[in-house]
Amino acid sequence: MLAAPRGGAVLLEIHDLGKSFGGVAAVDGASFGVTEGSITALIGPNGAGKTTVFNLVSGFIRPDRGTVRFAGRDVAGARGDAVARAGLVRAFQAPRVLTRMSVLENMMLGAKDQPGERLGMSWIAPRRVAKREREVHARALELLHLIRLADLANDYAGTLSGGQRKLLELGRALMSEPRMILLDEPMAGIAPVLGQQLLQHIRDLRTRNMTVCVIEHDMDVVMSISDRVIVMDEGRVIAEGTPDEVQRDERVIEAYLGRLGTVGVGGPPRGDAA
């Protein structure tokens, strides 16, 4: 476990981000930064606005206010595909695989800089397209071996289990060689063995200098993998620091326990996030 954020520059910086749905402010002035090369966990009780922050940052929802800077560029309000091309790729809470396409095709789709995706290029420059396609194919197989789905490469992605789908989605995201990846509850609804495997992959990403921001409810996981933890409640960031600092923070304890008190049900707040 790392005690302090690494010395890298801030890769993602959001400031005063706000988004309301009807009268409900899902995100209400959230500000934080994510250091390059770190694993940052975004935690908070249900309805804290974590997933909405992900949707805003990755361009799938337009913010009402605030700025999102990624790698020095303002990406607030940019479309999801543009944000992804800028190097900020996300995975979804419920994995979105392309069910009637093969596992391999799912992976190959993730690749960037394939000239063959432009109309007519497979007629104009077939060699260049084929060359890139070979590279993409090799890379996809390599990653499939890494996430242990190589045996299923030619199966329909729709036949995979939930956990395998999460792995596949991670693999597809990695195909685009992103600078930063957003993972929304990667461990939710996944078999323990696959979970451990997934966790190891997330750790490996950091060694390859990829930045990871992860929403996670399992505190053991959060404490074991993250360099920094950002705590949200009611649309705002209420605490930020190393896992140890955050664990001792009174506002954090209050947010979790206080919520527990008012709702009046047992068990820690976990499961599906708003």
Next chain:
Amino acid sequence: MDFLNPAFWTFVAVIAGIYAIMALGLYVQFSLAGLPNFGHVAFMATAAYVMAILVVRYHVPLALASLAAVGAAVAVGLLLAGPALRLRADYLAIATIAGGEIIRYLAMNLPELTGGPLGSMGLAGPGNIAMYNQDWMALLNRLTGALSGALGHAVSRDLTMALLVWILAGLLIFVFWRMERSPWGRVLKAIREDEVAAAAVGKNVFAFKLQALIFGAILGAIAGLLLAWQIGIFSPEDFQPTLTFYAYLILILGGLNRIWAIPVGAVLFSVLFSGTRLLNFFPLSLIDSGNRAFLRLFLVGFLLVLFMALRPQGLLGNRKELILEK
């Protein structure tokens, strides 16, 4: 009519080939990009009308008029794209069926421009029967002559047309088969499966959908032109929404998401649809021909239901793919 009448079946072959091209246009939109276009017939109607109007009213050469007709169909596609591509699939289906009907009603109710309910016949004004396809017939006659010479015995004009249409259909299917297997096609299929996932890995979903819609419009326009040339006279009634449904039937009968299933589906559909015309033998001959015509449509429907019950994946489809939910 004789069951083995070659002239009849040649005509059926021509129509089947035209339907194959029409269905290919829908394939690019629906099976590749996942756009449930229920107004495909609008592209055919637009092309046929623009071509006929330019030829009859403005004496534009047929080739030029046909190019303009394809351009007009693309323009309709673009007009449709603005609102339609922002809609979810189910709303898109409703919007496009309305779009198709708008084109047909315009054709019906703008007699000064389109000949109104009379159709292409009314284009030259009352008392004059307008013909738009003399140039096409001349070309076809020359080709027929050449073909007869080459083969050493006489060929019918419809046979020449059938060959022409099927060669064109084969070529077009080949072109789109290659494009489907290219990375471009992979992105389109990904959009069909889940456009959010495609956007999440950096694909510009709108641009790809637009391309698919435009290709569909061009193919629909080609089918519309061929149909207009083949039948010689057309009216708004020839561009009913059912034509779009025929295209869907062809895709489903052949096997969804299988591009080479299109010609198979087109032939199967045409045989089912036209072949039932020949059911005039005993005991069916006891029923008078008017009732038999209705009975025939019941029978077509029944056969289609039967086929789908026994082979839901179509002739060449993949049953495994069918049961995977999106």
